[in-house]
Amino acid sequence: GDSVTQMEGPVTLSEEAFLTINCTYTATGYPSLFWYVQYPGEGLQLLLKATKADDKGSNKGFEATYRKETTSFHLEKGSVQVSDSAVYFCAHSGGFKTIFGAGTRLFVKA
Amino acid sequence: DVKVTQSSRYLVKRTGEKVFLECVQDMDHENMFWYRQDPGLGLRLIYFSYDVKMKEKGDIPEGYSVSREKKERFSLILESASTNQTSMYLCASSPTGASYEQYFGPGTRLTVT
Numbered sequence: 001g002d003s004v005t006q007m008e009g010p011v012t013l014s015e016e017a018f019l020t021i022n023c024t025y026t027a028t029g030y031p032s033l034f035w036y037v038q039y040p041g042e043g044l045q046l047l048l049k050a051t052k053a054d055d056k057g058s059n060k061g062f063e064a065t066y067r068k069e070t071t072s073f074h075l076e077k078g079s080v081q082v083s084d085s086a087v088y089f090c091a092h093s094g095g096f097k098t099i100f101g102a103g104t105r106l107f108v109k110a
Numbered sequence: 111d112v113k114v115t116q117s118s119r120y121l122v123k124r125t126g127e128k129v130f131l132e133c134v135q136d137m138d139h140e141n142m143f144w145y146r147q148d149p150g151l152g153l154r155l156i157y158f159s160y161d162v163k164m165k166e167k168g169d170i171p172e173g174y175s176v177s178r179e180k181k182e183r184f185s186l187i188l189e190s191a192s193t194n195q196t197s198m199y200l201c202a203s204s205p206t207g208a209s210y211e212q213y214f215g216p217g218t219r220l221t222v223t
Contacts, residue, residue: 032210032211034211036212036214041216042216042217043114043200043202043214043215043216043217044153044200044202044212044214045213045214046211046212046213049211089152089153093210093211093212095210096141096158096160096166096210097155097158097168098204098210098212100152100153101152102150102151102152103152
């Protein structure tokens, strides 16, 4: 069945370090791909998306590229900040339902 | 900006009580969803609705029901609350369109004692 697998956390980085959170998916057809972020005590919010192969989504210094050949959508940021500490969810959707990964918690130390 | 609001941020109920969680969205979205979020399990879909009075079971509907009488409002009902329903409940909405991105409310943390 359809699924999303993302790297287990927590991930702990120092401020200004490079971030990669891996995400791979299985899906029928060609779904849209998403990264959502959840800050402490809040609901999820859309961070970025890509709707077709080779598209790059980007927002707030984060970016991810839709790789159909490897069924991946890895999240990257060149220089993380303390304020990026949150839980990050990879997801895909081909219609009404969205499939979410289990989430990766990121801690950024000053 | 899309706004999704949930009736309570924190709720404490007793075992056996009937519990109503309300969700309202203000962007005329066709689709609405209820999830529960538990540590280590991610988000699990309870029910969703793609139109007024329409509902579909998600992955874990047992012990829950829903109501959608108006387009902007989607209610989750716990018919007889149990301790294993202690969780964070998240409501979301999405337009029908190219990418189906979802917009989430702040969540309701429900504790059943």
